Amino acid sequence: MISIVNITAENIHRFLDDILEIERSSFPSPWSRTAFHQETTRRVSHFWALLAGGSFIGYICFWMFSGEIHLMNIAIHPKKRGKGLGSHLLDKMIELGRSKGAETAWLEVRPSNLVARFLYKKAGFKETGRRPRYYNDTNEDAIVMSMSLLPNRANRLEPDGICQTNPIPL
Ligand SMILES: CC(C)(COP(=O)(O)OP(=O)(O)OC[C@H]1O[C@@H](n2cnc3c(N)ncnc32)[C@H](O)[C@@H]1OP(=O)(O)O)[C@@H](O)C(=O)NCCC(=O)NCCS
Numbered sequence: 001m002i003s004i005v006n007i008t009a010e011n012i013h014r015f016l017d018d019i020l021e022i023e024r025s026s027f028p029s030p031w032s033r034t035a036f037h038q039e040t041t042r043r044v045s046h047f048w049a050l051l052a053g054g055s056f057i058g059y060i061c062f063w064m065f066s067g068e069i070h071l072m073n074i075a076i077h078p079k080k081r082g083k084g085l086g087s088h089l090l091d092k093m094i095e096l097g098r099s100k101g102a103e104t105a106w107l108e109v110r111p112s113n114l115v116a117r118f119l120y121k122k123a124g125f126k127e128t129g130r131r132p133r134y135y136n137d138t139n140e141d142a143i144v145m146s147m148s149l150l151p152n153r154a155n156r157l158e159p160d161g162i163c164q165t166n167p168i169p170l
Contacts, residue, residue: 002085004092007047007059009040015049018056026075029137039072046096050089052080060089069097069149071107074116081115090123098149106146110135120145 007015016036023030039047044065050058058076062069071093076085097105108131109116117127125145134142 001053002088003051004089005049005051007040007049009037012037012040015056015059019049019059022058022075022077023073025078029135031073045072046093048089048092050076050085052085058085058089060093062093064097064100064102067101067103069093069102069105071105086119087122090119094123094147094149102149104146105149106144108134108142108144110138110140111143112138112140117143117145123147 005011016033019036020030020033023036036047039045039061042063044063045061046064047061048059049056050060056077057080059073060071061073062071064070071090074086074089076089094105105125106128107120107125109120111117124147126147127143128146129144131142131144133139
């Protein structure tokens with residue numbers, strides 16, 4: 001059975017070695033132990049562990065503030081990928097954002113990370129911008145992806161009959 005546990009300053013010691021192992025096998029510039037600890041102290045940060053039958057299999061970290069979600073980090077254990085678990089974490093993030101009234105979600109992704117780009121597209125994100133040479137390690141640009149969390153964003157009919165489509169703020 002799959003479950004999501006909030007990672008806090010009190011319980012992070014249970015997960016951190018597993019997180020760092022996945023993180024180091026997933027990214028060219030992995031977050032440090034300190035960086036993960038810091039996420040448990042930020043008021044805006046949501047940091048979740050994904051467990052299957054009690055075993056740790058992935059994590060997501062996102063910030064929620066001023067009506068926006070900013071996805072900071074997501075990774076699934078290499079042996080558990082391709083089973084819908086990344087989508088599950090993203091869906092739960094979006095669900096929470098909507099329930100708290102967030103209007104937009106956005107993230108940065110490397111152009112070379114095709115799997116992540118497919119994952120985000122499937123969740124409803126669209127490529128809406130580019131940050132030149134954003135990643136210091138490889139000098140790669142970042143693709144900015146965003147999505148509206150508002151219901152029926154496209155072709156929303158306002159009470160006065162005006163059909164409105166909001167630009168997505170970046
Ligand atoms: C990106 C990541 C979190 C995806 O997690 P996952 O659990 O494997 O993804 P899912 O099984 O939920 O797949 C969701 C969608 O992603 C895409 N996808 C997943 N694996 C893919 C693959 N090997 N090739 C192409 N597309 C793939 C597909 O569109 C898939 O939808 P589908 O199954 O309907 O085709 C995972 O690959 C990972 O941990 N990667 C390393 C860390 C990383 O790159 N994080 C993102 C940083 S921006």
